[in-house]
Amino acid sequence: MNVADSRDQALSLVTAALNHADLAVKLSSLKQAKDILSSLDSSSAADLFPYVADLQRSPHTLVRKFLLEIIEDIGLRTIEHSSVLVPVLVAFLRDVDSDVVKQSIVTGTHFFCCVLEEMALQFQQHGKVDQWVQELWIWMVGFKEGVFSIALQENCQKPGPIGIKLLALKFLETYVLLFTSDNVYYEKFEATRGSRRTFNISWLSGGHPMLDPVALRSDANRTLCVFLDMLQSASSLPGAVTITIVNCLEAGFSTSSSACL
Template identity: 85%
Template structure:
């Protein structure tokens, strides 16, 4: 099957996933579409990203959750085309289904780190930052704000725990260069190369090292303030906050 035929078949499957009345057919169509999209080159797959984005309107939480899986699998491989997909993750932070919210936070964390790395490496290698990447970073900032809001407001414990881990990661990412912090973040994210704030030492048109370090400090103070009201928090949340503060503090020492 040539690229055009594969693209047409994927489009037909995505349309079925959006419009068919049977949930089993929707999910089966999505799985097949995902397999086809994974086989296409990034440019060809990206032509169908707007149709993927339309699936966020699905009334079925299983479809929305599967959409997040596809965004993570396909979007990270075609990150230069993902400005259509990342807004879906920001929208899903307010989803009525807690599992969709949790999936979106986990997926968004991976995007946040990947975009951050690309943002610094592109400037180091080419002396500029492409417009698509600037736009993608703006969405990552919105994602960060959404997750911070979840961490600070009442809500389901499972979602809050993931949001708090994002706050911890945010502190560690933008903490002054420290070998231990790099090892810690690497261990939490697997074998992928990870961002290090020392990459900003020569300056950057989007990321001001002073500003991001200050933001990390404010985030740590937020976690410390939460400890002041630990008696009113669920036990699992308190434990997570304590662990976040300890790891952040130790890596700054």
């Protein structure tokens, strides 16, 4: 099957996933579409991303969760073409289903780190940052603000919201560690590139057009102060939330010179 035929078949399957009445057919169509998208080159796959992103309108939780799987598996491998997909991560932070919100935080965290690395490396290696990365970073800043809001919400007594809050707090921990440690912190294996990449705040020491290391360190330290404020009201928090906050503080203060204490 040539590229055009594969693309047409994938589009037909995505359309079926959005419009077919039977949920089993929707999910089967999505699985097949994902397999085809994975086999296409990045440019050909990206032609279908607007149709894939349209799946966020589905009333079915399982379809929306599968969309997040596609975004993580395909979007991260074709990140230079993912500007259509990334807004879904921000929108799904407000989804009515807690499982969708949780998966959006997990997937968004991976994107945040990947885009940050790309932003830093491009300027370090080429002295400029491509427009597509700048646009993705703007979305990632919006994602960060959305997750921060979730972490600061006080209503988390039910299991769903508690799980969301724990993941939001873990994102805050990641944020703190990314911007306070000069040691290698964040490592992830990128199967599609066959390499291990790490972000180091020292990469920004020579300056960057969009990433100010002083401002980022300051914001990370303010986040640690937020953790401390939350810990002061630990008696009103679920035990799992308190434990997560303590762990975040322990990790953060081991790498930070925060002025909170």
